[in-house]
Structure formats: C-alpha cells, structure tokens
Amino acid sequence: MESSALTLAQCLELQRAAHRANPYPDLEQRKGDLAALHRFLKENEAAIIEAIDADFGVRPATETRLSELFPVRQGIRDTIGHIAKWMRPQRRAVDHLAFPGASNRVVPQPLGVVGVMVPWNFPIFLSFGPLVDILAAGNHAMVKMSDRSVHLARLLIEVFPRYLPTGKVAFFEDLGRGPEFSKLPFDHLLFTGSSGVGRAVMASAAANLCPVTLELGGKAPAVVAPDFPLATAAERILWAKCMNAGQVCVNVDYLFLPEASIEAFVAHARRLVAERFPDLNGPDYTTIIDQPAFDRLVATLEDAKARGATVINLAPDQQPDASRRKLAPHIVLGVSDEMTIMKEEIFGPLLPVKPYREAEEVIAYVNAHDRPLAFYPFTNDKRLAERYITEVLSGSVGVNEAIVQVGQHDLPFGGVGASGMGHYHGYEGFLTFSKLRPVFRQARISSIQAVLQPPYGRLAKFALDWMFRLRG
Numbered sequence: 001m002e003s004s005a006l007t008l009a010q011c012l013e014l015q016r017a018a019h020r021a022n023p024y025p026d027l028e029q030r031k032g033d034l035a036a037l038h039r040f041l042k043e044n045e046a047a048i049i050e051a052i053d054a055d056f057g058v059r060p061a062t063e064t065r066l067s068e069l070f071p072v073r074q075g076i077r078d079t080i081g082h083i084a085k086w087m088r089p090q091r092r093a094v095d096h097l098a099f100p101g102a103s104n105r106v107v108p109q110p111l112g113v114v115g116v117m118v119p120w121n122f123p124i125f126l127s128f129g130p131l132v133d134i135l136a137a138g139n140h141a142m143v144k145m146s147d148r149s150v151h152l153a154r155l156l157i158e159v160f161p162r163y164l165p166t167g168k169v170a171f172f173e174d175l176g177r178g179p180e181f182s183k184l185p186f187d188h189l190l191f192t193g194s195s196g197v198g199r200a201v202m203a204s205a206a207a208n209l210c211p212v213t214l215e216l217g218g219k220a221p222a223v224v225a226p227d228f229p230l231a232t233a234a235e236r237i238l239w240a241k242c243m244n245a246g247q248v249c250v251n252v253d254y255l256f257l258p259e260a261s262i263e264a265f266v267a268h269a270r271r272l273v274a275e276r277f278p279d280l281n282g283p284d285y286t287t288i289i290d291q292p293a294f295d296r297l298v299a300t301l302e303d304a305k306a307r308g309a310t311v312i313n314l315a316p317d318q319q320p321d322a323s324r325r326k327l328a329p330h331i332v333l334g335v336s337d338e339m340t341i342m343k344e345e346i347f348g349p350l351l352p353v354k355p356y357r358e359a360e361e362v363i364a365y366v367n368a369h370d371r372p373l374a375f376y377p378f379t380n381d382k383r384l385a386e387r388y389i390t391e392v393l394s395g396s397v398g399v400n401e402a403i404v405q406v407g408q409h410d411l412p413f414g415g416v417g418a419s420g421m422g423h424y425h426g427y428e429g430f431l432t433f434s435k436l437r438p439v440f441r442q443a444r445i446s447s448i449q450a451v452l453q454p455p456y457g458r459l460a461k462f463a464l465d466w467m468f469r470l471r472g
Helices: 008-021 027-043 045-056 061-087 125-136 150-162 178-182 195-206 230-246 259-276 291-306 359-367 382-391 426-432 447-451 458-471
Strands: 090-092 103-110 113-117 140-144 169-172 188-192 212-215 221-224 254-258 310-313 330-333 350-356 374-378 434-441
Touching: 008 113, 008 140, 008 169, 027 045, 027 061, 027 125, 045 061, 045 150, 061 125, 061 230, 061 426, 113 125, 113 178, 125 140, 125 169, 125 426, 140 178, 150 169, 178 195, 188 195, 195 212, 221 230, 221 359, 230 259, 230 350, 230 374, 254 259, 254 359, 259 330, 259 350, 291 310, 291 330, 291 350, 350 359, 359 382, 374 382, 426 434, 447 458
Parallel strands: 113 140, 113 188, 140 169, 188 212, 221 254, 221 374, 254 350, 330 350
Antiparallel strands: 090 103, 103 434, 310 330
16 A cells, blocks of 8 residues: 555554564565665666756756765665674673673664654655665654655655555655654654754654654854865865755855965855856756745845845856746855854855864854754864864764765764754664664573572672672
C-alpha cells in the first residue's frame, strides 16, 4: 500500500507491526535495504534532478549531483562495507573477582520506527542521508518532506515503493502535517530545520518521551588569519557562499577579516562572481526558494543600509531577475549586532564582514553568542588552528574550507547548544539509531547468591573485606 493512501497513524502502526514481526533484521537484509536506496538514486537520477529544479525554480544539476546524490551514494557504499563490523556485539569487562565466570556484552539493537522531518534546501541529502543510518541500524522510517519540496515529494511517494515497501520506508508530503507528525510516538525523531521550529518539535516529542536528534541552524562564522593567502580564502568562501545561493545551514554566515585585508577581499570577491556567474539569470545560479524568502533577504539588506552598513553588490553590472527570485551576492561592511543580518541566520548569498586584529577578539565574540553549527578558521598556522578548535565550540569545524565537512560520511554531523543535539553519519549514525543494549550473563554458580545473602554473618563480612582489600 502506498503511503499516500495511509494516515500518519495508520502508517506508524503498519511499520510497528513490521518491526514486531522482524525485530532484528540480519546483515543481508540490511545490506539489501541499503542497496535498494542506492538503486533508487541511481535509476531515478534525472527525475530527481528535474523535481528539485522545479521546486527551486532553478537549481543547477551539477550542484544537486555534487551536494546531494554523490555523498549519499558514497555513504551507502561505505556503510555496506562496514555494517557487519558495526553489528557485532561488543565484549565488555566484567569483575571476575565478584562474578567469576560471568560475561558482559553490548548488543546494538534496532529502535523500531524513526520519524524524519526534512527541510527543503537539500531534500535528498537530508532525507536519504539519515535513511542510510536508520536502515543500517535495522529500523523502519517515516519521512515527511518539506512543503517547499512538492515535486520531489510526489516523485518519492509514487516511485520509491517499487524499491522498498511502505512498511519499511514511507514518504509523505507536508500538507501542513508538521505538528501532527512531530506528535507521533516514534522510537526516535530526527528534525532538520530552524531553531524556532526545532524547539516546538522537541516539545511535541517530549510528550511521548521520544528521543530527538535536532539539526538546527545558527550563524556559522569564518575567520581568515593574516598568514593565509587572501585570494585562496576568497575563492573558497565565495564558492561556499554561492552554493545553492547561500541556502545552506552550515554556510559561512559572517566573516572575520584583518582590517587591512577587507578592500582586497572585496576586489577578489567581485572578480570571482564575474568569472563564475557571468549571467546570474542563467542555469548555474540557484534561485531563492520562494517569494517570502526572497523578500526577507531584500528586507535584511535594507535594514543593514538603514542602520549605517555599506552594502556592496558583487555583480554591479548585472540585473538579476527579481521575478524569478534571482538575488546577486552581496558583501555587507560596517555591521553591528542590532542589525537583522547579524541577529538572524541569513540563508542567502549575503556575507557580513567584521574586521579584527587579534584572535582573542574572534574567540570572545563567537563565544558570547549561541554555539554555531559550524566554524571555519582559515590559517596555515597549526597552533592557531588548534587554538580556534579548542577554544570555540561548534557543531563541526572546517579548517581552510567551508561546508564540505558535512559531506564526509565518516565524520558525524550534528550541532551543539542552540545549533542542535545528537548526530548521525557513519558509525555515529548507526549508534544514534540503535539501542546499545547491555547484556550480563551469569555463570552457573553465582557468588552473590552463594555468599552475600542475608542474614549477613561472618562469611559475608569476610568476603566483602577481602573484595575491598583487593579492589576497593
């Protein structure tokens, strides 16, 4: 039965029944589920690219293949190669003095049914990426797509059941069902999106004591040290900032530059935008997802201007088509904390720049604000890089490159504090969606039962004194 024919509650019960019938899928079943994910992505690549492009208005096929399809397919292959090792019970130490002949082990077991709430900006990466870990751990999944991913959601609902049954994985259109979805008594709930919605999701899940993994946003800073080549920094930061038109949760949200380097950085940025995007209205530059998002970004620029900032259009000779929601990349100088651009996550091709003189200024400023989802120090000085890594806590770190750390499938992905909790990807993802179940097995003869039984007499005292002398 297709997920579109089921209510959310009916689908949850269907998947619960499937889990009860097979609570511990074996290695070959899990590999088969992962192979089905890979086949779907490979055999429907063109349709997926077309659907995402239709949802955005314009989304370059190269960006979809690079940022979504490739890392997920690579992650599937890597997981298939490691899952046998991950599934093995782990032997743990046992105190043979107190429990001679006993054994301890930890068994990773499936949780059951996992709910996944997917945002619109990378809808394949942020739905199939978690599914890799969820299925590797032996679970079932219900996946709610964003209300901005209508074309892709319909493709998934129509085609994906040919690869895995609804009792294993089910996709749903949003249709305003976000609050209802988050209130379902899942065995685990993963939400990716804004901090505000994340708080509401966590509150809904709390009513069911449902554990949550929250991948939220925030303002991810970058800092370019004086030793790092400025042209290289500009190339890498502008590549990240223009990817998906800046609509990336781990994107550089603001940039610290040495005061003397700002003018040269702006010149590099203008050159790079002209070289890479000679026509912003063309197919290589992504549109802003919808009109409210476009209007919000324009208002953010106007707010910065009104409060005294200098706004620099990096494509001054072009006329981006506002009717198609094309927005030129901008650098914003002279920013202050009361400006919207420094208070809220930008999620667009706008880059505020703050001057600095010493690393202490950067560390103090970042640590005085919510912990970011990512932090990007650009320096070839290993001691300085380690200082930034040690003294600034963030969800992830990219040294000398931005955003690509998320695509490293053997690195866990997750936030900290206001930028989220929990993580997935690779082995850590397998653990997130597993119950690490401790199992103690007693020997044939139990010393506790033989010696330490009331009424407590001289034998019990002697045994405990002896144990304390040896181990206490």
